[in-house]
Amino acid sequence: MSDNCGNLSVDFLAGFTIFIIAFIWVATMIPGLLIGLQAHNIDYDAVAYRTGVILVEDPGAAGKVIPGAPCYSGSDVSTVSGPWESQSDKCHIARFGLAVSKDTPGILDENKVNRFFCWTVSADPNDREKFSYPIDYQERAIFGDYPYRFNISLEVAGEERVRSIGDVIPDGNYGYIRRDVQIKGSSNATINKTIIQTKYWSKENVTTDVFTIHLNCTKLLGDIRHSPHQVDYRGYQIDPGLDNIIINITDLNTLHYPTSKTTTNLSSITINPGNMPLGAQYTYIDGNATPVGTLPSNVMSNISLVFPAGRVISDSMEVANPQLYITLTFKNTNPDPTINGTYGDWFLNSSMSGPFEYDYNMANVTQPQLQNGVLEVAVW
Amino acid sequence: MVNTEGQLYTIEGFAAALIMLMTAYLVVNATSIYTPGDTHISDMQLEVLGSDALAMINTAPNGTSESPLQTIVETNDGAMFGQIFNNIVNNRTNPGQDHIQFMANVSYVKSDNTVSSTTLLNKTRSLSGGEHAVRVSEWVIVEKKFPDSDSLRKRAVLVEVLLWRD
Numbered sequence: 001m002s003d004n005c006g007n008l009s010v011d012f013l014a015g016f017t018i019f020i021i022a023f024i025w026v027a028t029m030i031p032g033l034l035i036g037l038q039a040h041n042i043d044y045d046a047v048a049y050r051t052g053v054i055l056v057e058d059p060g061a062a063g064k065v066i067p068g069a070p071c072y073s074g075s076d077v078s079t080v081s082g083p084w085e086s087q088s089d090k091c092h093i094a095r096f097g098l099a100v101s102k103d104t105p106g107i108l109d110e111n112k113v114n115r116f117f118c119w120t121v122s123a124d125p126n127d128r129e130k131f132s133y134p135i136d137y138q139e140r141a142i143f144g145d146y147p148y149r150f151n152i153s154l155e156v157a158g159e160e161r162v163r164s165i166g167d168v169i170p171d172g173n174y175g176y177i178r179r180d181v182q183i184k185g186s187s188n189a190t191i192n193k194t195i196i197q198t199k200y201w202s203k204e205n206v207t208t209d210v211f212t213i214h215l216n217c218t219k220l221l222g223d224i225r226h227s228p229h230q231v232d233y234r235g236y237q238i239d240p241g242l243d244n245i246i247i248n249i250t251d252l253n254t255l256h257y258p259t260s261k262t263t264t265n266l267s268s269i270t271i272n273p274g275n276m277p278l279g280a281q282y283t284y285i286d287g288n289a290t291p292v293g294t295l296p297s298n299v300m301s302n303i304s305l306v307f308p309a310g311r312v313i314s315d316s317m318e319v320a321n322p323q324l325y326i327t328l329t330f331k332n333t334n335p336d337p338t339i340n341g342t343y344g345d346w347f348l349n350s351s352m353s354g355p356f357e358y359d360y361n362m363a364n365v366t367q368p369q370l371q372n373g374v375l376e377v378a379v380w
Numbered sequence: 381m382v383n384t385e386g387q388l389y390t391i392e393g394f395a396a397a398l399i400m401l402m403t404a405y406l407v408v409n410a411t412s413i414y415t416p417g418d419t420h421i422s423d424m425q426l427e428v429l430g431s432d433a434l435a436m437i438n439t440a441p442n443g444t445s446e447s448p449l450q451t452i453v454e455t456n457d458g459a460m461f462g463q464i465f466n467n468i469v470n471n472r473t474n475p476g477q478d479h480i481q482f483m484a485n486v487s488y489v490k491s492d493n494t495v496s497s498t499t500l501l502n503k504t505r506s507l508s509g510g511e512h513a514v515r516v517s518e519w520v521i522v523e524k525k526f527p528d529s530d531s532l533r534k535r536a537v538l539v540e541v542l543l544w545r546d
Contacts, residue, residue: 011389011390012389014389014390014393015389015390015391015392015393015394016389016393017393018390018393018394018396018397019392019393019396019397021397022396022397022400022401023396023397023400026400026401026403026404029404029408045421049424049428052428105435106432106435106436106439107439153473153474154473155471155472155473162473162474164473176425177425177428178425178428178429178472178478179428179429179432180429180432180433180436180468180469180471181432181436182436182439235439236442236443360443362444367442367443367444368442368443369441369442370439370440370441370442372436372468374468374471374472374473375473376472376473376474
């Protein structure tokens, strides 16, 4: 007599074997599938795109980086004010962003660009201003939990060098984005012999001459529809609190009359209201590359006043005192007394004519210009 | 003696194997959309570049002059557009140029209130049909009279650029 108990187990064995073989084959595929799910690997392009948007379309923000982030001793995070690029302590910078404002995507501020590309590889705990690669940039521009490496480069038309931050871009897999941008430059005024003799030449023999420059912040910030085309655009705005202010006074040695002096004495530079002395570290005399340091000082022909953004005139100052006057006082105390029997001479003086207006008048002030550039972000 | 009791186990084995293989196939297909190098990423990069370049050309270098794009449309200077756009869109920080090709046209409203389009720049290289081209556009205010539009006055026109890589 026979039964079919044995047949059952053989068929079961065949089915179970097929199942196990398929199971093992699929199981061996799983590690390969998960490689593609590693977030930091597949989103290089997304991170590069996001970083590009943050840099090109956002003005950035000041403030403490993250709770518990290491700050240098003495850093007071409760008193952060002003834009991020004017923070002397990098601990007070929350987010990088190079745009002039949120309304001007693609228009970068030259001061933000200069500060952003001021970096070093080694972290110096005593250096509060320079950024360290990669940690300071990862926290403020790249973001994310994964410690991405990156390279950010900017080429500006007319500049020979390419500005760059980061490692050499690898040959292999990395995310990439390129943005075409424009960089807003600074305004500047050159007060030369022609301008001075037309309006600011005191035709009286005096021993103390005062020359004043007026920054009407209300008008500068409020009335930017100054052009014949009624352009209302922050890309062309002069903002004394956010932009460099550069004033060059030239040909001073040709102004002395009736004496034939070749030098004069720059006694002081003050900013009003408040009669606050302006640091001589912003004053360059007769083409010297280093600031004069202390006043009074003798001047032959040229004075350059270079006020870095946010250092002399701040946002809060613009609000509290929108009418700012920068006053230069000259002493001409040693003229030749034999000439006409006088002890003074004609020189640069705005007492009678009113102050020199630093405004949107192109005859007085060279307006901010936009330079083309290209910014590239690579992330891996 | 022959019976069919054992066959059931074999069929179940095959069914389980097929289910596992189908699941694996579905998973592979589902994750492949995240694969870097997919065309949508390069499309996005092209679109960003084209938009940036058009916005740049439509921005005057200072507050007193017209934007280059305004001047180009008003004078119908396609060669100038090609030169400026090419310099911007193919510029890189590293040595060497990119290889983005493009063509451009301008759309405007005619005197009978219908929209017409005119070519600003013919394609810089022939399209073979396999390219992943993207279109970007920018509104420009120009003072111009088109041949079939009404009188000379300020009007908004749409500049459209089609871009693709070699």
